[in-house]
Amino acid sequence: MENTSVITMLTLSGLSEKTTNRMVIFSLTLLCYFVILMVNISLVLTIILDHNLHQPMYIFVCNLCLNTLYGTAGFYPKFLLDLLYSRHVISFAGCVVQSLVIYSSVCIEYSILALMAYDRYAAICRPLEYHSLMKKQNVCLLTCFSWVIPILNVLIALIKTSTLKLCGSHIDKLYCASWLIVKIACSPDLTNTVFGYITIIIYFFHFVYIFMSYIYLIRKCVKSIESRGKFMQTCLPHLLTLLNVTVAVFFDVMFMRFGSADMSPRIKHLLSIEFLIIPPLVNPLIYGFILTKIRNRIRFIFGNKKAES
Secondary structure, three states: OHHHHHOOEEEEOOOOOOHHHHHHHHHHHHHHHHHHHHHHHHHHHHHHHOHHHOOHHHHHHHHHHHHHHHHHHOOHHHHHHHHOOOOOEEEHHHHHHHHHHHHHHHHHHHHHHHHHHHHHHHHHHOHHHHHHHOOHHHHHHHHHHHHHHHHHHHHHHHHHHOOOOEOOOEEOOOOOOHHHHHHOEOOOOHHHHHHHHHHHHHHHHHHHHHHHHHHHHHHHHOOOHHHHHHHHHHOHHHHHHHHHHHHHHHHHHHHHHHOOOOOOHHHHHHHHHHHHOHHHHHHHHHHHHHOHHHHHHHHHHHHHHHHHO
C-alpha cells in the first residue's frame, strides 16, 4: 500500500499508428483546431465589437463560443503534443485539471443553452415583460451562474477524486476523465460514482427542460406566420446546437458506461472525442449562417475588406 501514493505520472492511450500516419493525423488535428479557433474567435469579436449585438441572445452566443475555446484548450494542445511522441504521459495533477476543463465545459454548454431557451421563451411568449426579465443585471448574473455552478460542480467531484490512492497508471482514453481515475484507484469509491450519476441526471434534466421549452415554443409559433418566422430565425439555431451537442455527448457517455473491450481502438477513440470535434466546428457556423444580424455583420466586414482591396 505504500507504493500506491507515489504514482504521479499517468499514461494515456495513444494512437497505435505508424509515424507517417501520426503526422497526417497531427496535420488534420492542427487544421481542425485552427478552424475551431478561427470561427469561434471571429464570432466572439463580431459580437463584442458591434454594439447592435449587445443583446441577451447574442451575449449568450458569445459565451457559448468562449466556452468552446475553454473546453477545446483542455484537449487539443496536449493531444497535438502527444501525436509528436510515442509515449503519452501526463502528471496526475495535469490529468485532474484536464478532466475539470473538458467536463465542466460540457456542463457549461448545457447551462448556457438553458439560458438561451429561457431567453427565447421570454421574447416570444412574454414580449411585454422581456426587457424587465432580461435586463442587463439579470443577464450578467445568469451568465456568471452558468459558468460558476458547473465548474464548482465538477471541481467538488474532482477534489474527492484527487485524494484517491492509485494502483494503476494507465488511462484508457486519449484524454483524462475522472471516472477513469476512479477506475484505477486501489479501492472503489462509491461517492464518486454516485456523484457522477447525479451530475449526468442534473444535466439530462437540463436537456429535457431545453427540449420541452422549444416544443412549447413551436406550438405557440405555428399559430401565426410572424411567430413562425421569428422561431426559425432565433430559435432554430439553438435547437440545432442542442441536438448537435447532445448527440456528441451521448456517444461519449455510451462509451464511458458501456464501451466494450472488444471494440476497435479507432472507433473507441473517435466516439470519445466526437464532442470535441463536431460541435466546436459546427455550432459557430450555425449561428453565423442562421442568425440574421450576425450574418449581415460578417458580410459587412468581409464586404468592406473586399472593397478596400
